[in-house]
Amino acid sequence: xxxxxxxxxxxxxxxxxxxxxxxxxxxxxxxxxxxxxxxxxxxxxxxxxxxxxxxxxxxxxxxxxxxxxxxxxxxxxxxxxxxxxxxxxxxxxxxxxxxxxxxxxxxxxxxxxxx
Amino acid sequence: xxxxxxxxxxxxxxxxxxxxxxxxxxxxxxxxxxxxxxxxxxxxxxxxxxxxxxxxxxxxxxxxxxxxxxxxxxxxxxxxxxxxxxxxxxxxxxxxxxxxxxxxxxxxxx
Numbered sequence: 001x002x003x004x005x006x007x008x009x010x011x012x013x014x015x016x017x018x019x020x021x022x023x024x025x026x027x028x029x030x031x032x033x034x035x036x037x038x039x040x041x042x043x044x045x046x047x048x049x050x051x052x053x054x055x056x057x058x059x060x061x062x063x064x065x066x067x068x069x070x071x072x073x074x075x076x077x078x079x080x081x082x083x084x085x086x087x088x089x090x091x092x093x094x095x096x097x098x099x100x101x102x103x104x105x106x107x108x109x110x111x112x113x114x115x
Numbered sequence: 116x117x118x119x120x121x122x123x124x125x126x127x128x129x130x131x132x133x134x135x136x137x138x139x140x141x142x143x144x145x146x147x148x149x150x151x152x153x154x155x156x157x158x159x160x161x162x163x164x165x166x167x168x169x170x171x172x173x174x175x176x177x178x179x180x181x182x183x184x185x186x187x188x189x190x191x192x193x194x195x196x197x198x199x200x201x202x203x204x205x206x207x208x209x210x211x212x213x214x215x216x217x218x219x220x221x222x223x224x225x
Contacts, residue, residue, distance in 0.1 A: 004157070033212070033213065035215075040220070041217060041218075042121075042201075042203060042215050042216055042217035042218045043158070043203065043215040045208075045212050045213070045214060045215075048212050056212050059212075091157050091158075093157065099207075101163075103148065103160040103163070104150075104158075104160065104213060106156075106157025106158050106159070107157050108155065108156050108157055109156075109157055
């Protein structure tokens, strides 16, 4: 089937507004990851899911950030009261399972701009 | 402190030249992955290396995992404009999350 799908592809929002980013992983992939990539930078880990559980939320920058996953499928990343420093590309990836034999398959990201 | 240090940060070369980029750490890893990211897209896995001293070739790309499994290199022979992109190394960090370096941004000019 299709690869990892993220929506929207671009989002412009005003400072202080809430935004919700969506990720549809590859069917059957149990692991799902969220990363943030600031302009010209590498990937900053945010959170990952094994099934619907999030064993590691340590990368979430603040309590304004939250994520959930349902049905071992779709995941949403919510940013409340957005700030300008939240502007970045948010990348989602999925893998069959969490180990080195299971490569991550990335979506094309959501480019978030906070004005 | 960065778990993975990649160098150089930027590299701009002419078509046909050879180049090597590096991924270094003070930690030992059971495996290491290399990804390439093109503008506007997500990273794509190139290779996984798992054995110290291992060398893997992918067409004009040669990947090596250090004997001590603390570092890795990527060598490109006769670079082409299509090789342009951000090259990222990644390892499984604590709690099984994949941790990335900051990457090397390669530009190959025609």
